[in-house]
Amino acid sequence: MSNIFSFLKPYRFPMVIALLLMLVELMVELFHPLMLAKMIDDGIMQEDLSVVLRWGGIMLGMSFLAFVSGVVNSFYAAHVSQSTGFDIRSSLYQKVQSFSFRHLQRFQTSSLITRMTNDVNQIQTTIFMSLRIMLRAPLLVIGGVVMAFVVNIQLAMVLVVTIPIIIIFLVWMMRKGSTLFRQVQARLDEVNHAIRENLGAMRLIKVFVRRKHEGKRFLKRNEALMDSTVKALRVMEITMPALLLLMNVAIIGVLWFGSMNVNTGNAQIGEVVAIVNYGMRITSALTIFTMIIIIFSRARASAERITDVLNTEVDRTNLKKSNQGRPIKEGKIEFEEVSFYYPKSDEKVLDRCSFTVKPGQTLAILGSTGSGKSSLFHLIPRLYDVSEGTIFIDNVDSKEMKIEYLRQQIGYVPQEIMLFSGTVKENIAWGKTDATLTDIMEAAKDAQIHDAIMKLPHQYDTKIGQKGVNLSGGQKQRLSIARALIRKPKILMLDDSTSALDVQTEARLLKALGTYLCTTLLITQKLSTAMKADSILLLEEGKVVAQGSHGQLLSESPLYQQLYQSQFAKGDIQHAKVINGTFSL
Incomplete structure (x- = not known):
């Protein structure tokens, strides 16, 4: 009292x-x-x-x-x-x-x-x-x-x-x-x-x-x-x-x-x-x-x-020695022996994961349900802190970076899309408070949602229903991606954010993402999407079992070969042919 x-x-x-x-x-x-x-x-x-x-x-x-x-x-x-x-x-x-x-x-x-x-x-x-x-x-x-x-x-x-x-x-x-x-x-x-x-x-x-x-x-x-x-x-x-x-x-x-x-x-x-x-x-x-x-x-x-x-004690997210405003210049991400388990649980969701994503690269993350993909994503903007090991951003321990400043430089699209009550314009600008209409339209075009918005009754001023009830799944995903892109992030994280997109729209989206000067991490269940990444990370039961290009994994990883065969059956018209590390559809 x-x-x-x-x-x-x-x-x-x-x-x-x-x-x-x-x-x-x-x-x-x-x-x-x-x-x-x-x-x-x-x-x-x-x-x-x-x-x-x-x-x-x-x-x-x-x-x-x-x-x-x-x-x-x-x-x-x-x-x-x-x-x-x-x-x-x-x-x-x-x-x-x-x-x-x-x-x-x-x-x-x-x-x-x-x-x-x-x-x-x-x-x-x-x-x-x-x-x-x-x-x-x-x-x-x-x-x-x-x-x-x-x-x-x-x-x-x-x-x-x-x-x-x-x-x-x-x-x-x-x-x-x-x-x-x-x-x-x-x-x-x-x-x-x-x-x-x-x-x-x-x-x-x-x-x-x-x-x-x-x-x-x-x-x-x-x-x-x-x-x-x-x-x-x-x-x-x-x-x-x-x-x-x-x-x-x-x-x-x-x-x-x-x-x-x-x-x-x-x-x-x-x-x-x-x-x-x-x-x-x-x-x-x-x-x-x-x-x-x-x-x-x-x-x-x-x-x-x-x-x-x-009276609930909040985790001290910023250390005393935290840099108050270190900018992410390159976007290099390095996991060093990272393990993680949820509070009040002794079961490790991630177990001694180590990998590196070079600046500007696109990393696709594959794995079965429960393999720890989303949990790995949560650790980068420090929605959770690692239980063991270290995550380096531009060779700096992420715990030494001021958490608000770290998150301001990350564009994050969660698996469960959340849109807010308001207009289309307000939902996209939610990712950047000082965004202009030009910024909003540019992000919408790159997210491949601009044409759909222009067909709405009031275009960018159209009111969105609760949780985007008056939009399709693909439209909601692309609006959420536009909200992340408007920040011009140095690290872009897409958690299965293209699952509702058709092949052509997804291809145009990935091509547009290639123009952004950022490191992109993409969780996906589709090999056709992962194959377009610079590197693929394969997770199984919280452990990194393989990392490399599509060609490398196809020749070296039995698990990846099984995934490939399950999605590209012999005779499939979309079967990908690997030629000298490249591919064609």
């Missing part, structure tokens, strides 16, 4: 104003029964109308003061709560942005969304209600007891006996409620995860006619959320009847002993009325405690979940 309280520090002044105004309301509420007692004993009982009017006028004036204080208090309470929520949400977003892939695996995407929305809203509500109502409730209980002692000590003792029992009960309920609502938030994460997963796979669900199956899965999680919520609220709802029972018993006791004291002359009727009035106000304050317990229990659970993210 200390992390959450730290976000309130910038708003201490408006908080103080809100609390002072809340105290004004509280003082009015505490003094009203005392003035009512004066009105009864000195005015009504003495049949003195002037006393009744005087005290009645004072009470009306104080009520107006409390009304104005409440309105202004609400303004400042809202300001503090909304501003704090904004700051917490911004900090969470910045924290998540700083996470490495290792941390992103720890938190589900749906859980992070819930924490930045629902959990932050719980904190906002708690802050607002605390400054507006909830802090007044316990102060009203304490103040009511104190003022009861001022009126009549003997009658006040009835309230004093009851209050400690209620406080112990409330503390127990708050602790139990916090545990229950933590379970509710976890169930909410599961529901959000199911919703996100289903919306993302809606086409697949419809094609496989799995709507009923997915509906049952969602229903199961939704019922679990409902059951957890009902269980938590059911326990919390016990609070109000128990509080009312205890306080009503106390008020009956005040009336009983009050009548006896009035008969013996130890108390006046106005004093009994005042004590009963304080008891009623304390009761009304205690009924708010049910809401307080629910809100605070949920807020405590939410605060723990938010703190869990904020």
Whole structure:
């Protein structure tokens, strides 16, 4: 909770104003029964109308003061709560942005969304209600007891006996409620995860006619959320009847002993009325405690979940000796005995990989599914850091390069294409913030997508649907490639990024890529693509089993020969003929 309280520090002044105004309301509420007692004993009982009017006028004036204080208090309470929520949400977003892939695996995407929305809203509500109502409730209980002692000590003792029992009960309920609502938030994460997963796979669900199956899965999680919520609220709802029972018993006791004291002359009727009035106000304050317990229990659970993210230690990606702005001049890449395994796993994805890519070369990476191709790609821009060994960029350890500067000089096209909401132009320019329309069109032409864009309704200003839903697979791939090319990168990384392209389009694309002064790494499953590279790297079970040109591997590598024979069967019209290290189709 200390992390959450730290976000309130910038708003201490408006908080103080809100609390002072809340105290004004509280003082009015505490003094009203005392003035009512004066009105009864000195005015009504003495049949003195002037006393009744005087005290009645004072009470009306104080009520107006409390009304104005409440309105202004609400303004400042809202300001503090909304501003704090904004700051917490911004900090969470910045924290998540700083996470490495290792941390992103720890938190589900749906859980992070819930924490930045629902959990932050719980904190906002708690802050607002605390400054507006909830802090007044316990102060009203304490103040009511104190003022009861001022009126009549003997009658006040009835309230004093009851209050400690209620406080112990409330503390127990708050602790139990916090545990229950933590379970509710976890169930909410599961529901959000199911919703996100289903919306993302809606086409697949419809094609496989799995709507009923997915509906049952969602229903199961939704019922679990409902059951957890009902269980938590059911326990919390016990609070109000128990509080009312205890306080009503106390008020009956005040009336009983009050009548006896009035008969013996130890108390006046106005004093009994005042004590009963304080008891009623304390009761009304205690009924708010049910809401307080629910809100605070949920807020405590939410605060723990938010703190869990904020307190996550981020990997130190930049060493103290990191060069702040070393440019990649040549684009030479060298892996030296590099091994890698994912966090919380002892199985090596890459095992002592060593190879070199010369500046300006194109390296094609081949391998079966799970051989470590994409994992190898992730290590170059340091989305993950190597477990063992070293990666050199232009003969410099990549760990000694400032990570932001390293990534700014890399053009990366992932296997899973991600387009953002906005126009075609904005999606291409996303790779370079200061890109001009000329830059955008040049990149689009090289990516072989310009002609397709010109056929769209608004050309480069055409809006792209969510994840590019209104584009074909090949169009999305080429837009993603254009986004990488616009950076004029020194290292270009294409992770199976031509799989949806036809042979002619792919050939034109690779020819255009040859005009860029960069080192290109290309993951592909197609030998027809790999054959056009300067060098081919063959991976098997995380190990480099061969590297060389197409001709070298075809004559020296049994595994490559098998791949070649499987893709270029005898008699195939696209069979490649190797002639002196060159090829033709």
